[in-house]
Amino acid sequence: MKIKVFLTIIGMTLLLFSCDSWIDTNLNVDPTSPSDVPMKTILPTTQVGIAYVLGGDIGRFVGCFTQQFYGWNRQHQGIYNYTFKEDDISNAWNTMYAGPMMDLYVLMKKADELQSPHYKGIAQILMAFSLGMWTDLMGDIPYSDAFKGTGKLTPKYDTQEKIYNSIFSLLDDAINNLKATTSLFKPGADDFMYGGKTAKWIKAAYTLKARYYLHLKKYDEALVALQSGFTSNDDDLQMNFTDKETEANPLYQFDVQRGDVHMGPKLMELMNKYNDPRRPFFAKTDDSGKYSKDSPLGPFYASINSPVPFITYVEAKFIEAECQFAKGNKTAAYNAYKEGILASMKKVGVKDSDAQTYWGQTTIDVGENNISLANILEQKYIACFFSPEVYTDWRRTGLPVLTPVRSDKPIPRRFPYPQSERLYNFENVKAVAPNFQNPDFIFTEKLWWDKTFWNP
Numbered sequence: 001m002k003i004k005v006f007l008t009i010i011g012m013t014l015l016l017f018s019c020d021s022w023i024d025t026n027l028n029v030d031p032t033s034p035s036d037v038p039m040k041t042i043l044p045t046t047q048v049g050i051a052y053v054l055g056g057d058i059g060r061f062v063g064c065f066t067q068q069f070y071g072w073n074r075q076h077q078g079i080y081n082y083t084f085k086e087d088d089i090s091n092a093w094n095t096m097y098a099g100p101m102m103d104l105y106v107l108m109k110k111a112d113e114l115q116s117p118h119y120k121g122i123a124q125i126l127m128a129f130s131l132g133m134w135t136d137l138m139g140d141i142p143y144s145d146a147f148k149g150t151g152k153l154t155p156k157y158d159t160q161e162k163i164y165n166s167i168f169s170l171l172d173d174a175i176n177n178l179k180a181t182t183s184l185f186k187p188g189a190d191d192f193m194y195g196g197k198t199a200k201w202i203k204a205a206y207t208l209k210a211r212y213y214l215h216l217k218k219y220d221e222a223l224v225a226l227q228s229g230f231t232s233n234d235d236d237l238q239m240n241f242t243d244k245e246t247e248a249n250p251l252y253q254f255d256v257q258r259g260d261v262h263m264g265p266k267l268m269e270l271m272n273k274y275n276d277p278r279r280p281f282f283a284k285t286d287d288s289g290k291y292s293k294d295s296p297l298g299p300f301y302a303s304i305n306s307p308v309p310f311i312t313y314v315e316a317k318f319i320e321a322e323c324q325f326a327k328g329n330k331t332a333a334y335n336a337y338k339e340g341i342l343a344s345m346k347k348v349g350v351k352d353s354d355a356q357t358y359w360g361q362t363t364i365d366v367g368e369n370n371i372s373l374a375n376i377l378e379q380k381y382i383a384c385f386f387s388p389e390v391y392t393d394w395r396r397t398g399l400p401v402l403t404p405v406r407s408d409k410p411i412p413r414r415f416p417y418p419q420s421e422r423l424y425n426f427e428n429v430k431a432v433a434p435n436f437q438n439p440d441f442i443f444t445e446k447l448w449w450d451k452t453f454w455n456p
Contacts, residue, residue, distance in 0.1 A: 049100035051239035055308035067266035076260035121177035334368035344383035
């Protein structure tokens with residue numbers, strides 16, 4: 001799919017060479033390949049770049065595994081049926097590591113040089129998010145040995161445990177940097193996500209901490225982080241797109257240009273079961289006027305100007321509900337569960353009366369004494385449509401219950417390593433995943449947090 005962004009992605013390096021001293025070095029300079037790029041140019045390109053990968057390949061692929069999407073044609077028919085190959089993921093991997101993640105690394109260094117901690121804090125949060133996305137799909141990934149250019153073309157892999165430590169360190173440092181009273185340069189309109197509002201970014205950092213603490217069963221730490229996190233839908237960390245074709249949402253672009261996916265059968269089954277008023281926002285009706293796996297994608301997530309959520313208040317409330325439930329605090333779990341549902345309704349545009357009708361069903365409002373983990377994660381599955389967190393939740397807990405679409409294969413538990421890594425970084429991949437070329441690798445090899453904390 002052709003990727004277009006708000007501004008031209010500018011190359012980050014320029015090979016300089018010397019000529020005779022009498023030649024003016026300002027002559028014949030290519031204006032499209034500057035030797036230095038300002039932070040106000042780097043920041044928005046990273047935000048848009050991450051959103052295109054998250055709202056593009058990653059969101060669609062995990063949506064096929066969790067049956068939120070139905071891959072009915074071409075590439076996505078294969079992925080939906082678990083024919084998921086190394087070359088399927090290479091584009092997203094290469095785009096992220098060579099593009100936004102490399103740029104974030106440069107931005108962090110530049111922010112230090114220019115005494116601009118507010119820029120660095122934002123870059124650290126986006127790097128933590130990017131690392132979290134990849135490690136929760138693949139496990140061990142490069143970080144500490146990466147982003148060294150030609151000095152290190154074959155970086156070693158960090159263990160997932162080490163990556164998680166790096167994520168928490170980045171987020172803690174980001175909070176401190178964003179609280180700095182002075183910053184020589186400060187983001188503003190170049191920050192497409194929060195317009196330079198550091199208080200919003202600090203909330204996002206704390207909410208991300210809660211997400212990753214939950215993955216490690218650190219319920220107390222997650223709840224503490226949430227106290228400083230999002231407090232409404234207005235806090236959501238998301239990339240907003242516009243009505244211009246050159247600034248269009250990636251899922252919209254994919255649907256217009258290829259259209260390999262429809263709404264997933266499990267998602268439609270649950271939404272039909274509960275007569276969910278979000279259906280017309282999530283999906284369009286099929287040829288029979290019903291909501292099914294033949295339903296095209298709906299307007300909230302697949303319109304030209306739809307946002308790509310990174311992490312939301314809705315997710316935060318379901319994290320709170322799960323953590324409180326795990327600690328035996330059913331009243332707190334129930335209240336957070338209710339708020340997560342109603343906040344989701346409000347976010348997509350459901351009328352308050354319809355939202356209350358939905359909540360009023362005894363199958364939804366089960367009462368605090370009857371609240372279960374299945375209730376929480378089933379509703380989170382619906383509310384967090386198109387988020388990789390749904391795939392993480394299913395691997396952690398087995399909820400909601402999904403029936404594999406193939407009788408001879410289970411649902412994959414991880415992504416394969418990309419073809420580019422096998423071709424150009426083979427030894428380092430093999431060192432952390434000796435069986436990565438085995439056809440059953442994605443079905444049998446669990447991630448560190450999966451086999452350590454959830455499914456030994």
